[in-house]
Amino acid sequence: MPQALPTFDDVLEAAARLEGVAHKTPVLRSRTLDDRMHAQVYVKCENFQRMGAFKFRGGFNALAKLNETQRRAGVVAYSSGNHAQAVALSAHILQIPATILMPHDASPAKLAATQGYGAKVIGYDRYSEDASALAIALSHSQGLTFIPPFDHPDVLSGQGTAALELFKEVGELDALFVCLGGGGLLSGSALAAKALSPECQLVGVEPQAGNDVQQSFRKGERVKIATPVTIADGAQTPMVGAITFEIIKALVNDIHTVTDAQLVDSMRFYAERMKMLVEPTGCLSLAAALQAGDSLQGKKVGLIVSGGNIDMARFSQLMSAYP
Numbered sequence: 568m569p570q571a572l573p574t575f576d577d578v579l580e581a582a583a584r585l586e587g588v589a590h591k592t593p594v595l596r597s598r599t600l601d602d603r604m605h606a607q608v609y610v611k612c613e614n615f616q617r618m619g620a621f622k623f624r625g626g627f628n629a630l631a632k633l634n635e636t637q638r639r640a641g642v643v644a645y646s647s648g649n650h651a652q653a654v655a656l657s658a659h660i661l662q663i664p665a666t667i668l669m670p671h672d673a674s675p676a677k678l679a680a681t682q683g684y685g686a687k688v689i690g691y692d693r694y695s696e697d698a699s700a701l702a703i704a705l706s707h708s709q710g711l712t713f714i715p716p717f718d719h720p721d722v723l724s725g726q727g728t729a730a731l732e733l734f735k736e737v738g739e740l741d742a743l744f745v746c747l748g749g750g751g752l753l754s755g756s757a758l759a760a761k762a763l764s765p766e767c768q769l770v771g772v773e774p775q776a777g778n779d780v781q782q783s784f785r786k787g788e789r790v791k792i793a794t795p796v797t798i799a800d801g802a803q804t805p806m807v808g809a810i811t812f813e814i815i816k817a818l819v820n821d822i823h824t825v826t827d828a829q830l831v832d833s834m835r836f837y838a839e840r841m842k843m844l845v846e847p848t849g850c851l852s853l854a855a856a857l858q859a860g861d862s863l864q865g866k867k868v869g870l871i872v873s874g875g876n877i878d879m880a881r882f883s884q885l886m887s888a889y890p
């Protein structure tokens with residue numbers, strides 16, 4: 568199904584749809600961070616977005632674009648995490664019935680949040696069942712519109728509004744680091760960067776254990792890997808999206824990777840120095856920027872913090888596992 572790739576105009580239209588609905592999240596600075604990186608660092612905090620992650624932007628944009636017939640019939644999505652909550656909250660706001668497939672072992676907090684928004688939750692086995700195939704089957708049998716987590720023009724255009732806000736607020740950047748799973752956030756950010764800061768070095772960051780996008784980027788074609796074992800549970804995707812990869816190939820400069828230990832270091836930094844809670848996947852961008860060392864010296868650098876959904880038990884467990 569080849570279709571035209573989304574453009575910066577789609578990001579602008581998404582921003583108009585999100586106006587007054589999504590939070591304009593803060594861009595924070597830290598003198599300690601600037602000193603440590605010998606750079607000017609701008610941290611775009613999507614951990615403060617509604618439902619705790621940028622995913623609200625893409626989910627809401629996709630649902631807001633549905634016509635009356637599609638709205639009445641309802642939507643279906645699958646997710647172990649933030650996309651479930653994003654679609655459930657967006658559906659609640661727009662009064663669209665939502666069915667969300669979540670793994671049986673999804674975190675009780677995420678399950679409760681998703682149900683709390685009024686979505687119907689159906690369990691599946693994340694090791695033996697193909698959630699995407701289940702969601703597509705439900706969409707056919709019940710006439711629901713399937714909302715994919717990243718590989719969709721309206722989803723990725725919505726995700727690009729975070730970077731759009733960042734560039735509008737701070738102007739052009741020398742480099743921007745973006746957390747990366749299936750590539751919705753990175754490809755949307757790339758559309759915004761190309762239009763508003765064309766010289767910006769755009770770096771996607773994924774966990775070292777799951778470097779499928781880095782492999783794909785180097786090979787020029789999508790590489791599929793086994794579901795990686797990493798604490799960055801928002802980036803456990805085995806393969807980058809088809810649409811997102813086309814944009815990434817064309818507009819992104821490089822893909823970096825970081826270890827779980829480096830992610831916990833960044834979580835600790837955010838908590839101690841910037842007084843904020845960031846989930847492991849949301850730390851990918853900072854962890855990579857800290858590794859980039861001298862190459863960022865004197866530069867104006869942006870980091871997108873993608874989400875903050877982690878409970879205290881897990882947070883303290885990770886702090887003691889990586890002292």
Ligand SMILES: *Cc1c(COP(=O)(O)O)cnc(C)c1O
Nearest residue numbers: 649748749750751752801873874
């Ligand atoms: C989904 C998610 C990501 C990855 O986003 P993609 O659009 O799939 O690349 C990163 N961080 C958090 C917190 C997420 O929920």
